[in-house]
Amino acid sequence: MAISRRKFLKFSAGGAAALGVNLFDNPMMKKAFAAAIQETPVIWVAAGACSGCSVSLLNALSPRIQDVLLDQVLPGHHIELAFHPTVMAASGDLAMKAMYDTEEKPFILVVEGSVMTADGGRMCEVGESHGHGIPATEHIKRLGGKAKAVLAVGSCASYGGVPAASENPSGSIGVTEFFKKEGITTPTINLPGCAIQPDWFISTVAAILLGGPESVKVDADGRPEMIYKKLIHDNCPLRGHFDAGRFAEKFGDPYCLYKLGCKGPVAHANCPEKRFNSGTNWCIDNGHPCNGCTEPDYPFDQTMWGTVPIQNATPPAAYPPIFTDNKKSIDVTPGYAALAGIAAGVVGAKVLKKSDDSEDRQGEE
Ligand code: SF4
Numbered sequence: 330m331a332i333s334r335r336k337f338l339k340f341s342a343g344g345a346a347a348l349g350v351n352l353f354d355n356p357m358m359k360k361a362f363a364a365a366i367q368e369t370p371v372i373w374v375a376a377g378a379c380s381g382c383s384v385s386l387l388n389a390l391s392p393r394i395q396d397v398l399l400d401q402v403l404p405g406h407h408i409e410l411a412f413h414p415t416v417m418a419a420s421g422d423l424a425m426k427a428m429y430d431t432e433e434k435p436f437i438l439v440v441e442g443s444v445m446t447a448d449g450g451r452m453c454e455v456g457e458s459h460g461h462g463i464p465a466t467e468h469i470k471r472l473g474g475k476a477k478a479v480l481a482v483g484s485c486a487s488y489g490g491v492p493a494a495s496e497n498p499s500g501s502i503g504v505t506e507f508f509k510k511e512g513i514t515t516p517t518i519n520l521p522g523c524a525i526q527p528d529w530f531i532s533t534v535a536a537i538l539l540g541g542p543e544s545v546k547v548d549a550d551g552r553p554e555m556i557y558k559k560l561i562h563d564n565c566p567l568r569g570h571f572d573a574g575r576f577a578e579k580f581g582d583p584y585c586l587y588k589l590g591c592k593g594p595v596a597h598a599n600c601p602e603k604r605f606n607s608g609t610n611w612c613i614d615n616g617h618p619c620n621g622c623t624e625p626d627y628p629f630d631q632t633m634w635g636t637v638p639i640q641n642a643t644p645p646a647a648y649p650p651i652f653t654d655n656k657k658s659i660d661v662t663p664g665y666a667a668l669a670g671i672a673a674g675v676v677g678a679k680v681l682k683k684s685d686d687s688e689d690r691q692g693e694e
Pocket residue numbers: 561562563565566567568569571584585586587591592593594613619
């Protein structure tokens with residue numbers, strides 16, 4: 330079977346990566362890969378956004394954003410940030426020309442910020458035509474239909490986020506909801522977070538370049554499972570305090586932040602492992618409750634400091650009672666109701682452990 334040069338290089342890169350070998354240490358291989366590089370342009374549209382996600386991405390340190398843009402995201406794949414209103418050198422007609430030229434090739438569309446639909450989209454305009462602003466909705470609709478994949482970056486682009494909070498005079502919605510209304514079926518991946526962790530963007534782009542948007546397994550809310558599968562609560566360094574019933578009553582207390590409004594029990598993301606600012610810190614280690622910024626309900630109907638019912642936390646299945654200041658217990662179902670079943674739970678845990686062990690053994694075999 331004949332194999333193309335590009336395919337050969339791709340397989341070689343994959344094999345080398347699996348073995349932990351850096352092909353780019355070898356000048357000959359570097360040259361060979363450079364010749365086979367596939368360019369993928371990216372058009373980044375900033376709609377109802379504060380630019381926080383752009384800032385977060387530009388602060389990436391490992392890899393640095395310069396490396397992502399100048400070098401290869403993966404061996405043989407380079408992304409070209411063809412249009413980004415915040416960082417591109419061009420402005421005015423020249424900038425818009427860059428967008429229009431790029432959309433004639435296969436490209437990835439990134440949307441940052443909510444899609445503001447009120448008043449015909451006039452609350453958010455990008456560029457001009459014949460002296461009139463062009464609604465961002467017009468660009469997102471046109472580009473969304475043409476793109477080979479769409480990334481909704483941040484909570485606002487994913488689900489409406491802060492601009493869609495109650496009252497919502499701008500008619501802000503997320504990209505997926507907008508596409509649904511407009512009948513656009515381009516694969517769209519949500520990367521919620523306020524702001525996103527840069528690795529979430531880079532790893533998703535890498536996965537798209539490698540296997541196409543369909544290769545990225547997403548959950549029911551359109552988020553890549555590789556990033557958003559786990560609950561913050563299940564990986565939180567303060568989880569021991571939660572399980573022992575030790576709760577912070579005021580900011581600065583070194584205990585679980587649940588009673589101060591922590592949404593970790595319902596928020597999905599790998600923040601505890603990835604952290605922010607290149608691993609320097611993250612919300613909870615900074616003494617602040619998780620806001621649940623990766624969830625479709627964010628920023629939630631209640632106050633930011635209100636508690637959320639705990640539904641799917643694992644393990645243990647039971648928690649001590651939690652009392653608020655007015656001494657009423659908080660619903661922590663299914664946990665507290667399961668106290669009576671602790672003994673059964675312990676037996677169950679042992680059975681589970683046993684079956685895990687046997688699965689591990691089978692795996693090793
Ligand atoms: S409620 Fe919040 S602070 Fe407490 S253990 Fe869960 S995630 Fe951590």
